[in-house]
Amino acid sequence: KKKVILDCDPGHDDAFGIMLAVQHLDVLGITTIGGNCTLENVTRNAIKVLEVLGAADRIGVYPGHSCPMVAPLVTAPQFHGETGLDGPVLPEPTHQPQNKHAVDFIVDTVMSTDDVTLIATGPLTNIAAAINREPRIVDRVKELCIMGGSVTYGNWTPAAEFNIFVDPEAASRVFNSGLHVKMTGINLTRQCELTAKHVAKFREIGTKAANLAADLTDFFIEACEEESELTGATMHDACAVAWIIDPSLIKAVPMHIDIELNGKLTRGMTVCDYRHLRGTKPAVDLERTPTMDYRGEKPNAEAALELDFPGFVNLLNSTLENYD
Numbered sequence: 001k002k003k004v005i006l007d008c009d010p011g012h013d014d015a016f017g018i019m020l021a022v023q024h025l026d027v028l029g030i031t032t033i034g035g036n037c038t039l040e041n042v043t044r045n046a047i048k049v050l051e052v053l054g055a056a057d058r059i060g061v062y063p064g065h066s067c068p069m070v071a072p073l074v075t076a077p078q079f080h081g082e083t084g085l086d087g088p089v090l091p092e093p094t095h096q097p098q099n100k101h102a103v104d105f106i107v108d109t110v111m112s113t114d115d116v117t118l119i120a121t122g123p124l125t126n127i128a129a130a131i132n133r134e135p136r137i138v139d140r141v142k143e144l145c146i147m148g149g150s151v152t153y154g155n156w157t158p159a160a161e162f163n164i165f166v167d168p169e170a171a172s173r174v175f176n177s178g179l180h181v182k183m184t185g186i187n188l189t190r191q192c193e194l195t196a197k198h199v200a201k202f203r204e205i206g207t208k209a210a211n212l213a214a215d216l217t218d219f220f221i222e223a224c225e226e227e228s229e230l231t232g233a234t235m236h237d238a239c240a241v242a243w244i245i246d247p248s249l250i251k252a253v254p255m256h257i258d259i260e261l262n263g264k265l266t267r268g269m270t271v272c273d274y275r276h277l278r279g280t281k282p283a284v285d286l287e288r289t290p291t292m293d294y295r296g297e298k299p300n301a302e303a304a305l306e307l308d309f310p311g312f313v314n315l316l317n318s319t320l321e322n323y324d
């Protein structure tokens with residue numbers, strides 16, 4: 001199993017990321033970041049999800065930064081409710097968060113363990129802080145896969161996706177660090193929409209994990225439909241985890257990506273240079289292979305463009321079946 005640290009802000013779709021990761025990856029620890037909700041709440045939510053999965057004894061949860069590097073924290077109660085994980089009724093957790101800061105955990109683990117993959121599904125504050133604390137992690141990390149940004153349009157603003165919008169300075173630090181970033185932006189994750197039909201399947205599976213998935217999706221479908229143009233629950237964060245579990249589920253192209261920090265309309269935008277794709281629209285035309293004739297800077301990232309959604313659903317259903 002691949003060794004991973006999952007940095008997240010659960011969050012309904014983060015919870016799906018946890019469910020996939022715990023079963024298919026060697027999760028060395030979960031680190032939390034203020035984002036969808038306060039640090040306190042997202043940390044509690046991560047522990048609650050691990051307890052449902054029966055994994056809270058073996059996987060520690062390490063609280064990280066409570067707010068972004070520069071900007072004030074923005075949360076998303078309209079999508080995730082006041083607790084950050086509204087919908088399912090879960091008991092108060094019996095496990096405690098670890099007594100070590102997320103950034104220390106990331107640095108110590110990466111420096112002492114070979115081939116660690118980082119998966120980040122919230123604002124990139126902890127990852128940026130870890131790079132600042134110990135720049136050598138850049139050469140030690142196997143890969144960094146994030147949910148964030150977009151090669152097309154935004155969701156939080158016309159230009160910016162939520163995770164990058166919340167802490168653009170951290171995202172800029174990460175994209176300019178030398179780390180090769182695998183990016184599942186919302187251009188990709190919008191191909192991952194769960195509807196009532198998927199919820200019915202989860203209920204039929206009927207494990208504790210599947211019931212949690214069903215309750216989460218029910219709440220999230222309603223929130224997504226009310227708050228946006230969407231017609232289902234977009235499982236953004238689960239896509240980043242699925243990419244690490246089964247790379248064949250996603251098609252991606254290399255490109256250079258940087259973060260807009262100053263634009264009045266575009267702060268938090270992932271500025272994606274796809275001029276090497278022969279002027280095609282990368283989100284719809286994968287037949288035209290990249291020319292590799294880069295006009296700008298060399299790629300620092302791989303942008304996910306196409307998801308095998310039926311393959312994703314199969315992975316998710318079999319995962320939920322295999323929990324107790």
Ligand code: BDR
Nearest residue numbers: 011013076121162163236
């Ligand atoms: C991202 O924002 C959060 O609300 C979700 O958990 C996801 O990580 C989508 O823009």
Ligand code: CA
Nearest residue numbers: 011014121122
């Ligand atoms: Ca998230």
